Amino acid sequence: MTADPRFTAWCPACDWNLAPSWETVTASRRERAAIERTDRLFAELAEGRSGATGRRDWLLASSIAALVHLSTTALFCWGLWLLVTGNTPLRCIGAAALGAVVLLRPRLGRLPRDRGVLARAQAPALYGLADRVAAEVGAAPVDVIRSSAAFNASFGLVGLRRRSVLTLGLPLWEVLDEQQRIALLGHEFGHRVNGDHRRSLLLGSALNTLATWYELARPSRFRRPGSPLFILIGEVIARALMTGVAWLLYRVLLLLDRLTSRAGQQAEYRADALAARTGGTEAARGMLATLLLGDSAGIAVGRFRAEGGRRPVRTRAARASAAAPAPDVLWERLREHLASVPATEHERLRRCSAWARAAVDATHPPTHLRLALVEAAPAREAAVNTDAAEAAAIAAELAPHRARIAAELLNG
Numbered sequence: 547m548t549a550d551p552r553f554t555a556w557c558p559a560c561d562w563n564l565a566p567s568w569e570t571v572t573a574s575r576r577e578r579a580a581i582e583r584t585d586r587l588f589a590e591l592a593e594g595r596s597g598a599t600g601r602r603d604w605l606l607a608s609s610i611a612a613l614v615h616l617s618t619t620a621l622f623c624w625g626l627w628l629l630v631t632g633n634t635p636l637r638c639i640g641a642a643a644l645g646a647v648v649l650l651r652p653r654l655g656r657l658p659r660d661r662g663v664l665a666r667a668q669a670p671a672l673y674g675l676a677d678r679v680a681a682e683v684g685a686a687p688v689d690v691i692r693s694s695a696a697f698n699a700s701f702g703l704v705g706l707r708r709r710s711v712l713t714l715g716l717p718l719w720e721v722l723d724e725q726q727r728i729a730l731l732g733h734e735f736g737h738r739v740n741g742d743h744r745r746s747l748l749l750g751s752a753l754n755t756l757a758t759w760y761e762l763a764r765p766s767r768f769r770r771p772g773s774p775l776f777i778l779i780g781e782v783i784a785r786a787l788m789t790g791v792a793w794l795l796y797r798v799l800l801l802l803d804r805l806t807s808r809a810g811q812q813a814e815y816r817a818d819a820l821a822a823r824t825g826g827t828e829a830a831r832g833m834l835a836t837l838l839l840g841d842s843a844g845i846a847v848g849r850f851r852a853e854g855g856r857r858p859v860r861t862r863a864a865r866a867s868a869a870a871p872a873p874d875v876l877w878e879r880l881r882e883h884l885a886s887v888p889a890t891e892h893e894r895l896r897r898c899s900a901w902a903r904a905a906v907d908a909t910h911p912p913t914h915l916r917l918a919l920v921e922a923a924p925a926r927e928a929a930v931n932t933d934a935a936e937a938a939a940i941a942a943e944l945a946p947h948r949a950r951i952a953a954e955l956l957n958g
């Protein structure tokens with residue numbers, strides 16, 4: 547039995563009380579199949595087999611994506627034709643079709659212009675480190691780095707020119723050590739070179755369009771009381787039709803997910819291998835283990851906020867830092883809290899990740915498998931290193947963002 551009163555008491559020998567707040571959920575047949583596929587891919591990769599890339603799945607997924615874009619184009623042409631050649635009612639239908647095309651158009655995203663953006667000229671040290679990591683993994687230098695209040699990081703391409711945007715969640719960045727930050731950058735830039743088709747222009751935008759179709763087709767719960775019978779009958783028929791269409795769209799979305807999830811997971815493991823190459827195996831392991839601490843970080847921030855953003859005064863040193871403004875103390879408290887998480891809690895979270903694998907978001911394989919694969923690979927030294935001066939310069943560049951996000955977290 548574990549003893550730290552701040553964390554769930556559980557038994558490492560028999561998993562008693564591993565996740566007391568969870569109900570026992572039985573996975574559906576589809577979820578079980580997804581878990582099996584996830585485990586099979588992991589086993590293949592852990593044994594050092596490269597795993598078949600599934601070219602046929604990718605071709606099929608691309609064809610579906612092309613069909614989705616073709617149907618949007620056809621709808622556009624049809625709407626335009628009605629608008630130009632039709633009488634008044636047909637023109638209305640044409641206008642409605644064009645309206646739908648606006649909703650369904652591929653969303654390419656645009657460069658962020660919010661307060662989180664760090665301009666290259668204002669953050670030369672951070673961009674310098676990012677460029678070294680990007681060069682090591684074979685990715686082009688990043689166009690924009692921005693900060694966020696999330697306990698994660700992400701990488702994406704936006705606009706027709708496919709400019710790259712790296713988003714660094716400061717709650718995560720601040721609790722990682724220097725090498726772990728390099729490993730995190732290695733993973734994120736790995737997304738540029740790991741061949742994840744789900745993020746490609748063709749497939750990614752088709753998935754968005756399909757999801758919008760699905761939202762449009764899902765019958766709403768709206769029903770007017772006291773409508774005449776013929777309207778009610780019409781509504782029932784329309785509802786049945788829309789339910790059928792929505793069901794079909796949902797199946798297509800599931801099929802696309804199935805066709806691409808294996809390649810997507812492989813790409814994530816590849817990004818983790820690049821994290822180990824740039825930051826070193828130990829740092830990549832530490833970075834992934836920290837990802838499991840998202841809930842603990844949220845609880846620590848909530849506790850600090852409840853205390854009114856002040857440090858309980860115990861020692862003389864603590865009294866000195868109690869005078870420091872709350873934002874700085876928040877990051878310090880967060881680091882202290884996560885560093886004090888005992889090994890048994892780390893192990894509990896790792897096992898929880900194994901249990902919850904059906905529920906994890908489909909963009910990444912479960913963290914415990916990512917950890918296991920990084921640990922199974924031969925240990926590597928870091929290819930990218932940093933020094934105290936560079937780390938201090940980066941910290942100074944991030945200072946205004948740290949203050950702003952801490953204020954957001956403390957007031958929000």
Ligand SMILES: [Zn+2]
Nearest residue numbers: 733814817910
């Ligand atoms: Zn990733």
